[in-house]
Amino acid sequence: METLIIGLLVPLAGTMLGSAFVFFMKNEMAPRLQKSLLGFASGVMVAASVWSLLIPAIEMRQEQGNWSVMPAAVGFLLGMGFLLLIDELTPHLHLGARRPEGPRSHLSRTAMLALAVTIHNLPEGMAVGVVFAGADQQSGITLASALAVSLGIAIQNVPEGAIISMPMKAAGNSRWRSFAIGSLSGVVEPLGALAVVLLASVMVPVLPYMLAFAAGAMVYVVVEELIPEASEGEHSNLSTIGFAIGFVLMMVLDVVLG
Numbered sequence: 001m002e003t004l005i006i007g008l009l010v011p012l013a014g015t016m017l018g019s020a021f022v023f024f025m026k027n028e029m030a031p032r033l034q035k036s037l038l039g040f041a042s043g044v045m046v047a048a049s050v051w052s053l054l055i056p057a058i059e060m061r062q063e064q065g066n067w068s069v070m071p072a073a074v075g076f077l078l079g080m081g082f083l084l085l086i087d088e089l090t091p092h093l094h095l096g097a098r099r100p101e102g103p104r105s106h107l108s109r110t111a112m113l114a115l116a117v118t119i120h121n122l123p124e125g126m127a128v129g130v131v132f133a134g135a136d137q138q139s140g141i142t143l144a145s146a147l148a149v150s151l152g153i154a155i156q157n158v159p160e161g162a163i164i165s166m167p168m169k170a171a172g173n174s175r176w177r178s179f180a181i182g183s184l185s186g187v188v189e190p191l192g193a194l195a196v197v198l199l200a201s202v203m204v205p206v207l208p209y210m211l212a213f214a215a216g217a218m219v220y221v222v223v224e225e226l227i228p229e230a231s232e233g234e235h236s237n238l239s240t241i242g243f244a245i246g247f248v249l250m251m252v253l254d255v256v257l258g
Contacts, residue, residue, distance in 0.1 A: 003143060004197070007132055007150040008190045011124060014154030015186030018161020022169050022178045025162075032238055037159030038230035039239030043246025044156035045124070045218045045226070051254040052131055052149045053215035056141050057208040060134075075209035079216025083123065087224065090115055117164055117185035120225060123217030124153050125192030130210045132193070133200030148257035152250040157186060 054072050061068040091105035091112055100112050107115075131149045134141035165182030169175060196214075200207055230239030 003147070004132055007147055008128060008193045008197075010150045011128060011153040011157050011189045011193075012183075012186045014157030015121075015161040015189070016183045018158040018163075019165040019179045019182030019186075021162040022165040022175050022182070025166060031233070032235045034163060035230055035235045035239040036242040037163060038226050039242025039244075040246035041156040041160055041242075042222045042226040042230060042239075043243035043248070044152050044250045045222050045246075046243075047247040047250035047254070048127060048149055048152050049215035049218045051251055052145065052152075053127060053211045053218075056131075056134065056145075057211040057215075060208045060211075071208035072212040072215075075212025076216035076219075078209070079123070079213035079218075080220045081216075082213070083119070083217045083220040083224075086119055086122075090119060113164075113168075114181055114185060116225075118188050120160075120221050121186055121188045122192050123214055123221055124157075125189035126196050127214040127218055128153055128189065129193030129196030130200060130207070130214045133197045134207055134211065144257045145254060148253040151257075152253050153189070155249070156246060157189075161186065 054076065057072040057075065058068050061071050064070075088102060091100055091102040091107055101116075105112065128146075128150050131141055131146040132143075135143045135146040161182045164185055165178045168178035168181050173181070196210065200210060203210070227239075230236065230242075
């Protein structure tokens with residue numbers, strides 16, 4: 001139980017650590033650093049989706065032979081579709097964007113930016129929850145592998161927290177308010193993870209679908225938000241380098257610790 005609690009809270013700690021950068025950095029984050037961090041976060045999320053979610057989902061149905069890929073394929077598409085639906089139904093504002101997305105709303109720009117970050121963090125929490133659920137159900141996923149996913153998400157949450165809190169300060173918010181908003185954006189992760197753990201305990205047969213669902217949701221965030229932001233304008237090569245480093249780091253964590 002202690003390991004589960006630690007695993008669920010580690011990603012939030014990463015977000016809070018990154019948000020604390022607002023106390024040590026005077027100006028808005030340099031574009032080159034932001035590009036690098038966005039690429040790094042993308043690499044971690046893609047690697048976690050493949051190595052920690054999709055591959056275990058396929059292996060759990062290996063007795064089905066060539067058809068073992070179907071639960072992973074169906075779950076992946078459902079995860080992509082779910083995030084697409086949330087994206088369409090929730091008013092939110094992406095970092096650096098002038099116009100909000102989703103239905104019209106009277107919410108403040110700060111509130112809509114926070115909603116955008118919440119949408120981003122939801123699949124990460126689901127991913128952590130589902131791997132811990134898999135480790136508890138003798139699915140072939142080890143506890144060490146689940147901890148690797150949690151640690152990997154936490155690592156990518158550090159730059160993510162900084163990317164959130166620094167623009168908040170630049171927009172006129174105080175350092176403490178910027179830190180609080182950045183930190184609170186990560187609260188959805190342990191809550192989402194806990195919900196998935198409780199749900200999976202009574203839905204073992206659909207665990208492969210849930211693993212792939214989390215992967216699809218994470219890849220949606222990468223393709224829809226992180227990569228476009230990282231590739232826009234100058235210094236996009238830095239985001240490519242960051243992606244490679246993040247992908248390899250998450251892959252090594254999963255294989256070595258798993």
